[in-house]
Amino acid sequence: MDCESSQKIIGTSLEDLLVQKNVKIIDPGRYESRIKELEQKVDCYESRIKELEQKNKISAEKNKSLSKEADGIKASLSKLETQKSSLFQKAVSELKNKNSIDAMGLLQAVLAYDPENIKAMINLAVVYADLDFDDKAIEILNRVLAKDPNNATAKTNLEILAADKDE
Amino acid sequence: MTRFIVFANRKGGCGKTTTAVNVAHCLAMKKRKTLLIDLDPQAHSTISLGKNTHGQHTTSIVALLNGKKTLNDIIVPTNIDGLSLAPSSRDLISFEIEASSRKGSENILSENLSGTVNRFDFIVFDPPPTIGLLTVSALVAGREVYIPMPMHFLAMEGLAEMMRLIYTLNATCNPDLRLCGVIPTFYNKNTRIAKEITKDILKNFGKENLLPGIRMNVSLAEAPGHGKSVLEYAPNSAGAVDYTALTDSIINNI
Numbered sequence: 001m002d003c004e005s006s007q008k009i010i011g012t013s014l015e016d017l018l019v020q021k022n023v024k025i026i027d028p029g030r031y032e033s034r035i036k037e038l039e040q041k042v043d044c045y046e047s048r049i050k051e052l053e054q055k056n057k058i059s060a061e062k063n064k065s066l067s068k069e070a071d072g073i074k075a076s077l078s079k080l081e082t083q084k085s086s087l088f089q090k091a092v093s094e095l096k097n098k099n100s101i102d103a104m105g106l107l108q109a110v111l112a113y114d115p116e117n118i119k120a121m122i123n124l125a126v127v128y129a130d131l132d133f134d135d136k137a138i139e140i141l142n143r144v145l146a147k148d149p150n151n152a153t154a155k156t157n158l159e160i161l162a163a164d165k166d167e
Numbered sequence: 168m169t170r171f172i173v174f175a176n177r178k179g180g181c182g183k184t185t186t187a188v189n190v191a192h193c194l195a196m197k198k199r200k201t202l203l204i205d206l207d208p209q210a211h212s213t214i215s216l217g218k219n220t221h222g223q224h225t226t227s228i229v230a231l232l233n234g235k236k237t238l239n240d241i242i243v244p245t246n247i248d249g250l251s252l253a254p255s256s257r258d259l260i261s262f263e264i265e266a267s268s269r270k271g272s273e274n275i276l277s278e279n280l281s282g283t284v285n286r287f288d289f290i291v292f293d294p295p296p297t298i299g300l301l302t303v304s305a306l307v308a309g310r311e312v313y314i315p316m317p318m319h320f321l322a323m324e325g326l327a328e329m330m331r332l333i334y335t336l337n338a339t340c341n342p343d344l345r346l347c348g349v350i351p352t353f354y355n356k357n358t359r360i361a362k363e364i365t366k367d368i369l370k371n372f373g374k375e376n377l378l379p380g381i382r383m384n385v386s387l388a389e390a391p392g393h394g395k396s397v398l399e400y401a402p403n404s405a406g407a408v409d410y411t412a413l414t415d416s417i418i419n420n421i
């Protein structure tokens with residue numbers, strides 16, 4: 001009785017018979033666990049995708065505010081550009097009117113924005129010379145030549161100033 | 168689309184014919200146009216449906232296999248609405264012996280079924296209990312294999328052998344053929360051996376491949392003598408109930 005309850009009635013299992021006959025059946029249980037495994041992976045990918053989408057959204061917003069900022073900077077730059085050129089125009093017209101003191105202020109302002117502006121430097125040298133600050137004029141013209149050694153206007157003006165000094 | 172189903176087992180007397188006849192009848196009752204092809208020289212399906220096999224060889228399945236007739240020529244109606252029969256006759260034996268040595272004979276049946284079969288929802292094959300040309304022909308023409316088997320050890324051995332055959336055919340000439348279910352026959356679910364074999368089947372083939380069992384029922388053994396299916400002979404018997412349930416699960420098994 002004991003023996004009967006612990007031992008199988010069929011001495012050989014179907015599995016063993018299939019192995020004997022070299023028939024490989026794919027265990028349906030294995031399919032199920034594989035499917036579960038894959039489903040879990042899909043879940044994982046889905047939440048990762050959501051996460052990335054969220055991140056994407058945030059960076060898109062950031063991008064938007066950054067480009068707004070950049071637009072603002074560009075706008076103020078172009079404003080400065082117009083201011084600069086209008087300052088220069090004013091300076092030139094004051095020069096023409098022989099209003100050297102005002103022209104000097106305006107040109108100095110142009111150079112504060114744009115220290116490399118050669119035209120402004122040459123004009124400022126002319127104003128300095130007009131106001132009898134020859135040393136300052138020479139110094140500026142030399143600075144121009146240091147930047148642009150072939151600048152003809154600077155060379156001629158320097159020569160004139162040197163001749164004046166000799167007199 | 169027509170479904171091609173084979174009740175096969177190389178073990179004799181396991182209930183192939185009883186299952187083929189009664190499932191075919193249930194299918195027809197459920198409005199599925201059905202053709203039962205009797206491929207057994209014993210002609211037990213033919214007899215079970217009340218058809219006389221004497222002196223009829225020109226109209227049996229042999230004529231189709233010999234290329235003398237078309238499927239249309241050999242099909243006979245039965246007294247069951249929606250169920251037709253391609254009858255067998257004794258000279259199937261000589262066909263099997265003769266044709267077995269010829270190459271490609273296993274394809275003859277399948278090739279001769281094309282065309283006419285479209286008007287049926289189900290083609291049911293009842294092959295003999297040997298793995299010879301006739302059974303292989305059914306398995307080449309079929310798609311779904313159902314294996315009726317009593318819950319005995321030797322039957323289980325036969326099941327393993329059938330699996331090997333299915334796999335061999337998958338690799339050679341019929342990749343579409345698949346096991347669609349084991350049908351426990353002469354079934355008494357209370358015996359320990361039935362429980363153990365059931366468990367083994369579940370473990371190896373999964374629960375979708377274990378179909379509702381057919382209990383031992385004397386009406387099933389009596390009905391063929393009256394040329395009737397169990398549904399005509401004893402519609403309230405356990406046999407009729409079990410085959411109705413089995414047919415439902417075959418219909419839904421796609």
Ligand SMILES: Nc1ncnc2c1ncn2[C@@H]1O[C@H](COP(=O)(O)OP(=O)(O)OP(=O)(O)O)[C@@H](O)[C@H]1O
Nearest residue numbers: 179180181182183184185296353382383384387388
């Ligand atoms: N569930 C059942 N209860 C009682 N008798 C049954 C049952 N199933 C089948 N039988 C009887 O068992 C015998 C064998 O059944 P059947 O002819 O269906 O088997 P088979 O597999 O077709 O046999 P064969 O291998 O000779 O073709 C028949 O006499 C049949 O009437």
Ligand SMILES: [Mg+2]
Nearest residue numbers: 183184207211
């Ligand atoms: Mg039979």
